[in-house]
Amino acid sequence: MKIALFVPCYVDQFYPNVGIATLQLLEKLGVEVDFPMEQTCCGQPMANTGFEKDSIPVYNHFVKTFTGYDYIVTPSGSCAYHVKKHYNIIEQTTAVKEVRSKTIELVSFITDVLKVKELPVTFPYKVGLHVSCHGQRGLKNATASEITPDHDGLVLSLLKNIKGIDLTVLNRNDECCGFGGSFCVSEEAVSAKMGIDRVNDHVKNGTQVLTGADMSCLMHLEGIVRREKLAMKVMHIAEILNGNKV
Amino acid sequence: MSHSKKASIFNKDIERTTWHDETLWFVRQKRDKMAYVIPEFQQLRDLASQIKEHTLSQLDEYLLEFERNALKNGVHVHWAADAKEHNEIVLKILKKHKAKKIVKSKSMLTEECHLNPFLQQHAIKVVDTDLGERIIQLRDEAPSHIVLPAIHLKKEDVGETFHQHLNTPKGEKDPQRLTEAARQHLREKFVQADAALTGVNFAIAETGSVVVCTNEGNADLGVNLAKVHIACMGFEKIIPRFNDLSVFTRLLARSATGQPITTYTSHFTKPRPGAEMHVVIVDNGRTQQLGREDFYNSLKCIRCGACMNTCPVYRRSGGHSYNFTVPGPIGSILSPNLDLKKHSSLPFASTLCGSCTEVCPVKIDIHVQLYKWRQQIGESNALPMSKKLSMKVMSKVLASSKLFSFSGKMGRTMIKWLPYSMTHNKSVNPWAKARELPEVPEHSFREWYKQNK
Amino acid sequence: MSAKEKIISAIKQNKPGAKELPVIPVFNAEENTIETFKQSVKTIGGEVIELASLAEIDVWLEKKFSTAENIVSAIVSSSVTISESSSTELLEKTDVAILQGEWGVAENGAIWLPEQNMLNRALPFITQHLMLVLNIENIVTNMHVAYENISSGAYGVFIAGPSKTADIEQSLVIGAHGARSLTVVLLKRAC
Structure with missing residues (x-):
């Protein structure tokens, strides 16, 4: 299997440890991973701002960079969703179609492709999962609370099987964190309030480590956790699954 | 003022923002419980969506069928291309009957057409009879929600308003006693009314009936005491068959307020002897929306308000921040159709979390349309040049x-x-x-x- | 061009391609329809009493509405006569209206009340208290079955519980503009 790792632009620049954890985790699972150096970004920032057409060169660059792999794995539900959903505005060549269908979020890759249900790590903390909207409602990696009272999903299924872990039950299982790309600055007041409310839900229910499969949500929540000087630690799911220390 | 500016003002009062969020979240939770108990709930959403999609694809035929059947029932049918025509038609009917005192149950369409101020200019007194609508009418405010028009107000605010207008004791804030005061005050209005205006939840082509849903009974009380009933509807309210109501009545209240059904689901088909019934069918920009490939299916909307209750942005910015008759996610995809520049901040008042799409009982892909409106706005001249240039550089x-x-x-x-x-x-x-x-x-x-x- | 012609021609031009009208399937019936119905009525703020025959209603009326002066009904003895031509002044004085409901719906506690059972269209709403009599065999599982059984008529209403509002801070208040209470009188099967 020929696997490419796609490390989203902001993860590359600000959270190299998440990229490293993803890479190490995949290697531990016996996957040979290639990191194409030409990669940049999925193009979402411009598209969400209303400039989808300006994203086209970025889309084409992405396709060119990642053509020929069996899977393009990324530790971001949001970026994977963008490639799958929004690369419909460029000509649908075989390469484009293949890249769209083969781009996959890290946890789905582990559970659905590698069929791994359990990882040999111990994590004796109270862990609060932030379910990202693009992962849940976009990629359907979990069922939304609008549909069912049962909390399910791929990320939760992996976390449940970790030794020593205690999962936080939140008052609101899957409310948006308020990051929303450019929303986080253009609608600063609402964005911040949403983030604060999410963090408070975790505080009230005892979360020690806040995690999720989307670093963009976590970047926003971490910004609040650090501003409020809370004892909570924010880690990407890849870091926990890779056995990183808190 | 843009949504974000108004929202940041709203957020200055953190406690109140939290209260607003929690109050609406409570409604969303009630909705969830009512959705979970019906095993076929998701199937009903599919059916409702398909019925509406079909209706839109033959809308002209169904409207004409509705008109034919309504006429047979002795109902007068009027057509209005825009808000102005709608208001003039209503005025003309009222003048013919020398009606001076009007009671009105909830109708977002008449809000959209600004009917109240228009009638007031012509010396006709309109009293909104839905409790929430009456509260905001007394305060001279716009509704902040399509189903819960006074949801932005606390009981203390209502107490103060009723103290001023209905002579309730100063400091009275008990919802039970305030509602009783409104009941007494409005009974008088019902009894005296010359005509009753209502909105329409569903219009049935097959029978020429209009269906109105309320919890308070204000539509029926008004219509059944007055000599004239005028029902005003946007043309998308039409559904083909009487039996289609079985799908929509199972979905509407469950989605809206988390009730299994509204207290009153009233089917008006023929006027009572000696009374008149009118239906005004309104376009006001809807045909234009119908022609937009990416956005026409927003016309499936049944105005339940579920997308507002679930929207984390709406809950934390309040309905007035949207500055449009229909606030929240659905309003943000309806409003750009009418004035792209004026409403250009609304499609951006969302994180695109997609919860609106998941709760929508008629499966409008609201967040997808928000994204598409952003593109239209990006391509138009509605955003500042600096933003356009920075995107080019970023690209x-x-x-x-x-x-x-x-x-x-x-x-x-x-x-x-x-x-x-x-x-x-x-x-x-x-x-x-x-x-x-x-x-x-x-x-x-x-x-x-x-x-x- | 008239507004109607303008609208119809614009719709013709702009409407999307044909989509099929779905058939509404029969959804599975509840197992215990009568119990579900009773529970639903309670949930929406109504009260259920079960009687063997209408003759028993007087005892109950005496107990519950002993001070009521104007009791209006077409099916039990009535203290006032109300018709479609009754004045608003007279209607306003109604304390209790007792009317025959046609169908009860288990999933939501709604009862179908057609115009011909109302005496006056305003009566079910202007009365202070409403009692709806329902034959127990006329309880159906859900709205689909209910709509199969009824027709539009001139006017008809599904009534589900007493008039209510939550417009002040989402606090539920019973008795907005319509009836302050709803009592459902279930008549057991005649043997």
């Missing part, structure tokens, strides 16, 4: 790994070496008002990869 940078690596390094270096007071300056960097910037790492991932692999 150049992100399409080249060299430029990307270079500017990434520059950015990180700048954050690192600039003083905290500058990187976290709240007037320059909105991110930093409530959040810390990420801690800047020594190396980017790609730099690490080059060194270690």
